[in-house]
Amino acid sequence: MRRADRLFQIIQILRRSQRPITADAIAEELETSKRTVYRDIADLIGQRAPIRGEAGVGYVLEDGFDLPPLMLTADEIEAAVLGAQMVAARGDPALRRAAQDLIAKIGAVIPDNLRPLVVEPATRAAPSWNAAPDNIDMSGVRQAIRAGHKIVLNYRDEQDRETVRTVWPFAIGYYETSRLVVAWCEMRADFRSFRTDRVSGASFTEDRYPDRPAALRARWRRHQQERWQAMKAKEAQAAETPA
DSSP: OOHHHHHHHHHHHHHHOSSOBOHHHHHHHHTSOHHHHHHHHHHHHHTTOOEEEETTTEEEEOTTOOOOTTOOOHHHHHHHHHHHHHHHHHSOHHHHHHHHHHHHHHHHHSOGGGTHHHHSOSOOOOOOOSOOOOOSOHHHHHHHHHHTEEEEEEEEOTTOOEEEEEEEEEEEEEOSSOEEEEEEETTTTEEEEEEGGGEEEEEEEEEEOSSOHHHHHHHHHHHHHHHHHHHHHHHHHHHHSOO
């Protein structure tokens, strides 16, 4: 690997991580020596890259640093195009248009030798067959999530029973044939997922919910992890119980 490519990759490794990265981990990923990593990071710091390091902890890249746009490798272009293809195949109309625009923009600005990766990609996402319809404006849901606004849903469950729920939406789950709005439900005082094809009506309010969407997502991830651990513990206990 050329030195310039290695310096670029070190920045990429630090930028994609939310935790300090050790020189050992960087050296392993780049298949080089730890001594080379130390020298490269010293050079980057000398070029005013805002890298902080602490012995025994690792390196972090401070906020506010960026690289010239679209310095992408062939693998990164294929990953971006494949992801956009999946959104174009499975997303709602607004996201499908955005994904198609993204592919066009990537193809317009990358070097000529890389353009075939966009025009004639070797990787393709399969279309989504028999996808359930969205009975709610998904663009409106995304706007509500960004703004932290409540939504009032008329919702039918699996037994076709309808309830009215005031929810705090914070995520959207995209599955092969359906989509979910993940939210805190005021009625249940708990996290709930609502299939968009079972929504019979929705009112987008201007009422802000008290938590930040990012905080709700963090709480939900912890909740899911705790449920998974409890399920695994229950399975282990059942396996140890004599028949």
